Amino acid sequence: MxxxxxxxxxxxxxxxxxxLHTGNLPALxxxxxxxxVHAVGLNFADIFALTGLYSATPQGAFTPGLEFAGEVQEVGxxxxxFAVGDRVMGVTRFGGYTxxxxxxxxxxxxxxxxxxxxxxxxWPAQTLTAWYALTHLGALQPDQQVLIHSAAGGVGxxxxxxxxxxxxxxxxxxxxxxxxxxxRQQGFxxxxxxxxxxARQLQRDERGFDLVLDAIGGKVQSASFDALxxxxxxxxxxxxxxxxxxxxxxxxxxxxxxxxxxxxDVMKMISSNRSVLAFNLIWLWxxxxxxxxxxxxxxxxxxxxxxxxxxxxxxxxxxxLALLRSGQSMxxxxxxxxxxxx
Ligand SMILES: NC(=O)c1ccc[n+]([C@@H]2O[C@H](COP(=O)([O-])OP(=O)(O)OC[C@H]3O[C@@H](n4cnc5c(N)ncnc54)[C@H](OP(=O)(O)O)[C@@H]3O)[C@@H](O)[C@H]2O)c1
Numbered sequence: 001m002x003x004x005x006x007x008x009x010x011x012x013x014x015x016x017x018x019x020l021h022t023g024n025l026p027a028l029x030x031x032x033x034x035x036x037v038h039a040v041g042l043n044f045a046d047i048f049a050l051t052g053l054y055s056a057t058p059q060g061a062f063t064p065g066l067e068f069a070g071e072v073q074e075v076g077x078x079x080x081x082f083a084v085g086d087r088v089m090g091v092t093r094f095g096g097y098t099x100x101x102x103x104x105x106x107x108x109x110x111x112x113x114x115x116x117x118x119x120x121x122x123w124p125a126q127t128l129t130a131w132y133a134l135t136h137l138g139a140l141q142p143d144q145q146v147l148i149h150s151a152a153g154g155v156g157x158x159x160x161x162x163x164x165x166x167x168x169x170x171x172x173x174x175x176x177x178x179x180x181x182x183x184r185q186q187g188f189x190x191x192x193x194x195x196x197x198x199a200r201q202l203q204r205d206e207r208g209f210d211l212v213l214d215a216i217g218g219k220v221q222s223a224s225f226d227a228l229x230x231x232x233x234x235x236x237x238x239x240x241x242x243x244x245x246x247x248x249x250x251x252x253x254x255x256x257x258x259x260x261x262x263x264x265d266v267m268k269m270i271s272s273n274r275s276v277l278a279f280n281l282i283w284l285w286x287x288x289x290x291x292x293x294x295x296x297x298x299x300x301x302x303x304x305x306x307x308x309x310x311x312x313x314x315x316x317x318x319x320x321l322a323l324l325r326s327g328q329s330m331x332x333x334x335x336x337x338x339x340x341x342x
Contacts, residue, residue: 004100004336007317008063015247018064025100032102034074035280038117040314040335041067041097043125043154044240045213045282047325049094051249053242055280057074058094059222065096066282069111069120079105085113089120091295092130094283099337106288109295112305119305122154122332126306128298129281130159133213133235136167137277138299142167146208147202147224150240151191152179152330155269157307159213160188165302171209173198173220175327182330199223208232217241222262230273237279243325315339 002025003163009017033274045081048054048065069089072082082088082105090108098324111120134170146163150156151172160183163170170191180191192247195201198220208229214221215238225234240263242254264276284291309331313318316337 004098004237005314006099006295007065008061009050010061011059011315012050012054012057012062013248015050015318015325018050018317018321020315020317022159023184026102028074028076030076030078030100030217031103031104032076033072033079033088033108035068035070035088035101035103035108036073037070037096037101038337039069039241040065040098040337041069041119041121041123041125041322042324042333042335043067044175044324045319046097047243048274051244051247053244053249053254056280057095057333058230063095063097065094066100067091067121067123067125068096068098069117069123069285070101073100074272080103082108087117087120089123091124091285091291093282094262097107097335099314105297105326106292109299113316115305118308118311118334121334122306122308124295124298125281126154126332127158127301127303128271129155129237130162130213130280131298131301132281132294133237134159134162134211137235137279138233140166140211140215141166145207145229146170146219147209147212147227149194149212149214149216149224151174152183154239154306154332155215156213157186157331158182158293159305161303162301164188167212171205178300179330194220198227202227211235215240218257221233224265225274225276225339228274231272234276234339235278237281240327245325261291262339268342271319308334310334311336 049057072086088108089111148159152174172193175193180193183191199329212224212234217239218241310333312336314335
């Protein structure tokens with residue numbers, strides 16, 4: 001195989017610019033492993049990168065995609081830890097929407113034997129995010145009450161499962177009745193469908209929360225902060241309220257939301273004993289040692305394979321992205337490459 005296929009946009013700003021290309025494979029660098037990609041995991045960050053609303057977006061042309069799973073096809077002479085034929089999953093700082101990827105071994109982990117490639121592509125980014133938010137920043141303890149927004153989504157569902165596995169109590173919030181009943185069928189008793197007056201809705205729940213995971217922002221976030229118990233933590237890692245409803249952002253709407261974003265007064269936080277933490281895992285890409293340590297932790301996380309909600313053919317990336325952007329998807333959205341296309 002000497003060619004491969006990849007999605008690329010000439011520049012961020014309009015999702016419609018993303019097109020499928022065929023290219024010739026370069027020579028493999030000595031310290032890299034070449035992987036035939038079978039599945040690509042979609043992330044909400046892909047939408048923000050393509051629309052130019054993500055600060056980490058590369059300048060000029062780029063291929064989106066942060067995670068993948070596939071089979072090792074070739075190993076450079078200085079690359080160790082993997083052999084031809086190994087099934088792997090991995091993370092990449094962009095470049096994931098491709099049928100072949102060259103990766104340093106540090107960003108790869110073995111795919112568990114019973115998992116299919118789509119499950120592998122659905123695992124690293126969302127599980128790392130949920131794990132890091134709950135345990136590293138959230139300092140979750142058994143029996144604590146945890147509020148998780150977008151609980152039927154990729155990160156949210158992993159967070160719900162992790163909270164249960166760690167002996168604490170998850171309450172999920174979602175945007176629709178369909179998601180709520182699906183979550184209840186999965187064994188999560190406490191699920192809220194967010195209403196217009198979300199603050200009042202939370203006030204009706206007398207337990208209060210010790211930890212909140214938020215990637216929506218706006219009023220949902222500030223109401224959640226107000227519902228924290230003393231010593232409670234709000235962990236913020238996204239802002240889905242800025243999601244464009246079309247291929248291009250509405251900059252006026254985005255600016256208005258930005259101006260009205262929640263702000264927190266540190267002096268008041270001291271007296272109310274509540275705190276706010278935030279992170280972006282993409283920063284870890286350059287911190288190889290830290291990333292490797294987290295990937296090692298990832299392999300010890302006590303969870304079943306992730307839920308793949310929808311599988312699309314590699315060629316149908318636009319349809320897959322439209323579903324994710326709509327806010328209606330449940331679990332992870334994955335692209336699968338068909339054999340023989342490369
Ligand atoms: N900082 C990091 O390192 C990091 C890493 C991974 C992911 N993230 C963030 O975590 C969040 C979840 O990522 P994901 O890939 O797993 O996505 P996802 O949760 O599968 O999908 C995003 C969800 O956001 C909710 N949402 C709220 N307002 C929305 C709007 N205006 N338009 C569309 N959806 C809206 C929807 O669920 P409901 O309506 O049911 O709430 C939607 O399903 C994203 O915000 C992402 O950027 C951050």
